[in-house]
Amino acid sequence: MATEPSAIAEQKADAAETKPLRADAQRNRDRLVEVAAAMFAERGIDASLEEIARRAGVGIGTLYRHFPTREHLVEVVYRREAEGLCAAAGELAGKHPSDVALEQWMQRFVDYIATKRGLATSLRILLTTNSTLFSDTSGRVSQALRQLVEAAVADGTIRGDVDASDVLHALSGIYSAPDTPEWRDRSRRLVKLLMDGLRFGAVKAR
Amino acid sequence: MATEPSAIAEQKADAAETKPLRADAQRNRDRLVEVAAAMFAERGIDASLEEIARRAGVGIGTLYRHFPTREHLVEVVYRREAEGLCAAAGELAGKHPSDVALEQWMQRFVDYIATKRGLATSLRILLTTNSTLFSDTSGRVSQALRQLVEAAVADGTIRGDVDASDVLHALSGIYSAPDTPEWRDRSRRLVKLLMDGLRFGAVKAR
DNA sequence: CACTAAAGCGGAGGCGCCTCCGTTTATTAC
């Protein structure tokens, strides 16, 4: 499943895809995405676009030029979130013992799911059009999890009789809870609980 | 499949369900529903609620008191539409030859589908909550069609080798076309075509 | 009838969405 560019713009300088933006435009666009990510996390998917523009220090017109609809903006934020999550797997693995890396990554996964769920309820329509959005990101995300679990099993910091799918399955409780306000905290506790279970009976006892 | 009252208010005086409205309130409510039906048909599901209130000669506050969300209003309009459609079967049968009654009813069915489709795209969310909305109306509607088809077959104004499901199946083209502007006209022609087919080889040739 | 409480009314006001276009700024050519 290749990661082809979505129908909706992507600014990654990876390949000089679509004419590079002017310097100021690129700067503004980046700021907008950053602020939007914060706002969506804080206030939910219905955060005011005008406030996002305001906080990013640009006019509302600028926001609309870059992201003609709310959905466009949300999609970009979501993709960024997913990318960050995948990248985090490598980074955490580099600077923590592998069980700790796994735990921290899963905590971050909770935030990611929050984004995903918010997006899901809002974007049913866009999703029918742009169906690769979820499918191709979720593949990469579970790949990242696999990597972490395998490393931790390999060096004995978690028990050896589980694999990534087991962990994902155990995490499924995260998906189910409705959008209650305590959802995030409960999910965090769930991750801790799961980690205790994983560490129990590990070769390298703590 | 009983027609129990939806989670969302219904004003039918059938049984004195929820305290009868004050005369003026009932009047305003009726006007609102009527105007809304016209506006939704004319301008689509996103018609301005303020304009609906204006045309109905009431304040926007009144509209919101009766229908706290756009979806509430849409649902009531839709139910009314469905009821009207079912009732029309009986009326048309009473004053036209049965083949003509069938034809006219099918033309009206086109309008009904238009409402239904508009609603469907807008109300995915509400539908997950209030799932009886579609299922219980569609049963009654197809019952109405069956009645008309059987009558027309019985008195020989349409051919005898078809039944209501055949007709419904033949009408399915109506469902498919996207929301193009010509959709309604094309659907009307489809109904005419179908009628010609049904009359062809009828016992009582024209 | 007159009175009163409850029900209903309606629109001002605050906010968000989105478009349009005059002004500003980066880039390119000389």
Place this chain on the structure above:
DNA sequence: GTAATAAACGGAGGCGCCTCCGCTTTAGTG
């Protein structure tokens, strides 16, 4: 450096959403 031009900016303005609350009307009661 300067000029020309295309790209980008940004905010005013128009419209729609929805809430809130002071005013009006109705339906009872005597």
